[in-house]
Amino acid sequence: MATTAPAQQGPASARSDHAQTGGPGVPQSRLLATEIPGPRSRALQERKAAAVPRGVGITLPVFTDVAGGGILVDVDGNRLIDLGSGIAVTGVGNGEPTVVRAVTAQIERFTHTCFTITGYDGYVEVAEALNRLTPGDHEKRTALFNSGAEAVENAVKVARVATGRDTVVVFDHAYHGRTNLTMAMTAKSMPYKHGFGPFAPSVHRAPLSYPFRDGLSGPDAAAAAIHQIEKQVGADQVAALVIEPIQGEGGFVVPAPGFLPALAAWASANGIVFVADEIQTGFARTGRMFACEDEGVVPDIITTAKGIAGGMPLSAVTGRAELMDAVHVGGLGGTYGGNPVACAAALAAIELFEHGGLVERAAAIGTLLTDRLSRIRDANPCIGDVRGRGAMIAIEIVDPSTGAPDAATTGRIAAGAHAQGVILLTCGTDSNVIRFLPPLVIDDALLHDAMDVLDSVVTAL
Incomplete structure (x- = not known):
């Protein structure tokens, strides 16, 4: 299955050595081992539908095996870039020692x-x-x-x-x-x-x-x-x-x-x-x-x-x-x-x-994200605004001709990123904002990879 560099490919059954320990042992690179969601996640999603009320939704229907740094590994062996941090919860990283x-x-x-x-x-x-x-x-x-x-x-x-x-x-x-x-x-x-x-x-x-x-x-x-x-x-x-x-x-x-x-x-x-x-x-x-x-x-x-x-x-x-x-x-x-x-x-x-230098790291993440997102905005008029501070950055998606909120395009952008192994969250009263909340321990290479994916998805749309 094709993916964007520097992500790697792997068999559907891939399960790295880190799966025994979790936390910082997780390789810090994106990897698409199967389609997303993969077969094991789809099976768990069927079980979820039979056991959990439908009111409890899942943004991206993959099921986590282990996580650490800026990567979440699902039960199919896919390594996804985590730009959600469980909604700003795992700032110090998942499984931090x-x-x-x-x-x-x-x-x-x-x-x-x-x-x-x-x-x-x-x-x-x-x-x-x-x-x-x-x-x-x-x-x-x-x-x-x-x-x-x-x-x-x-x-x-x-x-x-x-x-x-x-x-x-x-x-x-x-x-x-x-x-x-x-x-x-x-x-x-x-x-x-x-x-x-x-x-x-x-x-x-x-x-x-x-x-x-x-x-x-x-x-x-x-x-x-x-x-x-x-x-x-x-x-x-x-x-x-x-x-x-x-x-x-x-x-x-x-x-x-x-x-x-x-x-x-x-x-x-x-x-x-x-x-x-x-x-x-x-x-x-x-x-x-x-x-x-x-x-x-x-x-x-x-x-x-x-x-x-x-x-x-x-x-x-x-x-x-x-x-x-x-x-x-x-x-x-x-x-x-x-x-x-x-x-x-x-x-x-x-x-x-x-x-641990996390305050300074958050500021550096903000600089990187704002720079990359501003460049993507300049080439794509559907992005009306880039805003936020530190590792709490967002883009607002609009109809280029009217400036009105565009929830449909926002959903397509998020879905396109999810399919390529990048976890994005949407928000906003009009559901037209994409927010970036990476763990503060994420490395620059993962952030750039995620921005490359986003750039390709937005440009394609």
Whole structure:
């Protein structure tokens, strides 16, 4: 089966030696051993259809055997370039040895006690690390949970108790999760909200700065958002303003400079808790430890998850001590929140983010991707915009004649890349954005190979 260099060919039954160990033993080159999906993945897909609800979809119907670096190996022996990182989760790499060792050592001690029953050191150490690392030198507290949506819900709980107010303000194109409250906070209906209502009340949506679409400066866009909130809600009714510094599912929209600082200043002046949802942007993803650092924004509360624990389920709410301590004893927690195994993984991953050069590597990935994608855009008018920071870059696909969002072409581009062994994710309210979220440990050769594939697919279309 033909493939693009430097990918290699191999028999359908190929199973490299790394399959016994995983992690960094995975060869770092693309390889098409079969068509994608191959026969073993197709067989597993049939089993999945018979055992799993159809509501649980799979973007690329291959089934993973092992993964490491920038490569995911499926059960048919195909080696795919991973530009998704499990949606920005495996920033330190899949099966990273220090994370594996930390997890193994913790499992040998104990797997669970429930921190709200008997405490353990790992939870406290993760909280201390997040209090130290997150923006601002004020006194902080951190509570740990399982998922990003759970972190957002608890941030809202804290803000409501601390302010005595009910209303939450979110923004156009926002994505904050799939629970009832976070579905209300999420903008996109299909597939996240359709048919699942009624949703939690007291959530108001404001316009976002979207430079490619609105052409406004950051301060002007902020003024428009603030005007709408003040006229339609009233500043004295707002408990929390919740925003992604760079939007994730909403289309990797990067607000114009000045938008976030203006909102943060307005929130502070009106006693509103400014919550930065850094679930997708946090932990070196944007070339900073946290995206809001790019403009010096210091949130009152910051929510994190995804990249925090090298693939283990963990999330956190970190905030000003006086806000976090406003909640009564027993008001925050959960059976699995801050699981000791996930905490061990987080401590190992945080060490790598701090001292493993991953912040700098994310910035270098951003430079490479932006350069390659800009050149592809210049030759292909269906690419309307290249945007993002660090290892969080996107292209917006449009109808060249009208500039309107083009979801159909976006889907064809993604499918063409998938067929050649490159994992791409789409996003955006109009489903017309392709996002690039590679592991921060991916090498340049794989990135260039992936861009060559993308270039050929876009040009062919």
